[in-house]
Amino acid sequence: MSTERTTGVRIRGVRVIDPFRDVDSLEEDLGIIDGVFVRADDPELMRFPALDGRGLWLVPRIVDMHVHFREPGQTWKETFHTGCRAAAHGGVTGVAPMPNTTPVIDTPEWVEWEIQRGRDIGLVRVFPIGAVTQQSRGEALAELFRMYQKGARAFSDDGRPVTSSALMRSALSYAATFPAAVINHAEDLSLAAGWCNEGALAQQLGLPGTPEAAEAVMVWRDVILAGLTGGRLHEAHVSSIESLNAIRYAKTQNFRVTAEVTPHHLLLSDEALARWRYDPVTKVNPPLRSAATREALLHAVKAGDIDVIASDHAPHHADEKNLSYAEAPYGISGLETLVAGALTALVDPGLMSPMEVMRRLTAGPHRVLGLTYPGVVPGAAADLTLIDPRQRWRVDPAQFYSKGRNTPLAGMTLVGQAVATMVQGRWTMRDGEVLDEGLSNLH
Ligand code: DOR
Numbered sequence: 001m002s003t004e005r006t007t008g009v010r011i012r013g014v015r016v017i018d019p020f021r022d023v024d025s026l027e028e029d030l031g032i033i034d035g036v037f038v039r040a041d042d043p044e045l046m047r048f049p050a051l052d053g054r055g056l057w058l059v060p061r062i063v064d065m066h067v068h069f070r071e072p073g074q075t076w077k078e079t080f081h082t083g084c085r086a087a088a089h090g091g092v093t094g095v096a097p098m099p100n101t102t103p104v105i106d107t108p109e110w111v112e113w114e115i116q117r118g119r120d121i122g123l124v125r126v127f128p129i130g131a132v133t134q135q136s137r138g139e140a141l142a143e144l145f146r147m148y149q150k151g152a153r154a155f156s157d158d159g160r161p162v163t164s165s166a167l168m169r170s171a172l173s174y175a176a177t178f179p180a181a182v183i184n185h186a187e188d189l190s191l192a193a194g195w196c197n198e199g200a201l202a203q204q205l206g207l208p209g210t211p212e213a214a215e216a217v218m219v220w221r222d223v224i225l226a227g228l229t230g231g232r233l234h235e236a237h238v239s240s241i242e243s244l245n246a247i248r249y250a251k252t253q254n255f256r257v258t259a260e261v262t263p264h265h266l267l268l269s270d271e272a273l274a275r276w277r278y279d280p281v282t283k284v285n286p287p288l289r290s291a292a293t294r295e296a297l298l299h300a301v302k303a304g305d306i307d308v309i310a311s312d313h314a315p316h317h318a319d320e321k322n323l324s325y326a327e328a329p330y331g332i333s334g335l336e337t338l339v340a341g342a343l344t345a346l347v348d349p350g351l352m353s354p355m356e357v358m359r360r361l362t363a364g365p366h367r368v369l370g371l372t373y374p375g376v377v378p379g380a381a382a383d384l385t386l387i388d389p390r391q392r393w394r395v396d397p398a399q400f401y402s403k404g405r406n407t408p409l410a411g412m413t414l415v416g417q418a419v420a421t422m423v424q425g426r427w428t429m430r431d432g433e434v435l436d437e438g439l440s441n442l443h
Contacts, residue, residue: 009031009425011050013027015028017059019362019363020060020366024354032422033048033425036379039378055390057389058384061094061362061373061383062362064310066260066262067312068314077404082403085401086401086402089401089432091417092339095125096128096153096365097114098158099128099129099156099158100136100159100160104135107142107143108143111128122426123436127369127371129152129155132167133167141170142155153370154369156184157184161186161218168184168222179232181370183236187215187218188213191217192214196209198210198211199290207325216241219247222257223250223255226255227250230256234260235259261306261309262311262334264408265297268294268409280321280323280406283331284314307360309364311334311341313333315402331404332407336399337395348416394412395412395414397410
């Protein structure tokens with residue numbers, strides 16, 4: 001006899017925003033039984049509780065394709081468990097952890113370990129990213145295909161660029177045969193001498209700056225190599241006007257190039273340094289850029305040049321972020337402000353529709369990671385986020401589930417909030433509370 005109990009829920013009158021099917025429906029009723037969506041008129045549904053979804057949005061499969069979970073090796077900053085809890089709290093149903101852990105995720109065994117960790121925790125789907133080069137040292141390619149066979153969805157040396165053009169060319173050519181994307185953290189290290197954006201504010205504070213060109217020269221190189229190889233290139237955390245020009249050029253040439261921005265680059269400029277001054281909470285790589293660049297990034301998302309919004313969730317221990325601007329590590333803890341940050345930057349000012357913003361948090365990352373999902377249709381896994389678009393809330397890092405509380409969004413008012421998260425038919429967060437009792441065995 002099976003010990004599994006049938007579970008289900010009805011959601012009434014919800015606005016379904018489904019970028020996988022291009023459907024934005026007002027006041028829909030839907031049902032979920034045993035982990036999958038069912039038809040709203042399924043007679044079985046009547047046995048299950050109903051939830052009033054009026055005034056809420058239902059968005060399937062939000063994936064944050066750029067997070068740092070610090071495990072193995074730096075568990076004082078974050079663990080897989082705390083990172084997964086932060087994801088559920090932020091309304092995220094899938095994550096792609098970057099491989100810059102200690103040791104680096106550069107073998108099939110480590111990829112399997114990540115997938116198993118994600119399944120055991122059961123809060124969020126985990127799509128590992130393997131290193132491009134062995135130990136991310138930039139000297140020799142890692143075992144890309146064997147990692148791919150075990151479930152790596154893309155490859156990156158994030159935290160560092162793939163400096164050698166020859167290796168980048170090989171990685172793009174090779175990964176295209178699986179096929180998988182190579183995600184580059186574009187940064188010409190000989191130009192990137194600073195801790196913040198090169199400009200008037202850096203000068204006023206006497207902090208060394210890094211120009212946008214440090215990123216853009218490598219984005220242009222990568223675009224040329226994507227054209228040469230036919231490979232799939234994804235540019236992480238784009239933060240420069242000239243990078244946008246390169247990406248636009250690549251798209252006009254039909255190169256397989258996609259790009260990503262973070263909410264912090266959309267919400268803040270280097271003017272944040274005037275407020276936070278020498279507090280390294282603003283220290284992030286790439287740095288917060290000028291107001292003009294921020295504007296250009298917003299318009300590039302609107303124009304469709306940017307395919308993905310991802311957090312670059314980079315938690316650090318408070319003791320590390322309490323060091324001087326020079327000594328503190330780069331990074332912002334972003335998983336719990338990803339959804340609200342994207343809405344605040346783009347939907348609240350009327351720049352973009354909810355559908356187009358949600359596309360960059362759902363179907364966009366799915367495409368880059370080679371994932372398929374049919375949308376909210378009977379039989380599809382019930383992975384969803386309920387969003388209250390009217391909720392205005394103040395970012396208080398003390399409320400984060402992440403161990404990392406480092407964010408310059410602290411104190412800011414965001415508009416829109418994830419109020420519930422469901423993965424495979426089970427609530428992982430409701431009303432701001434993560435529910436991880438008895439979860440496990442995601443498939
Ligand atoms: O600010 C950052 N922090 N940028 C990166 O590229 C790496 C990340 C980290 O791992 O802390």
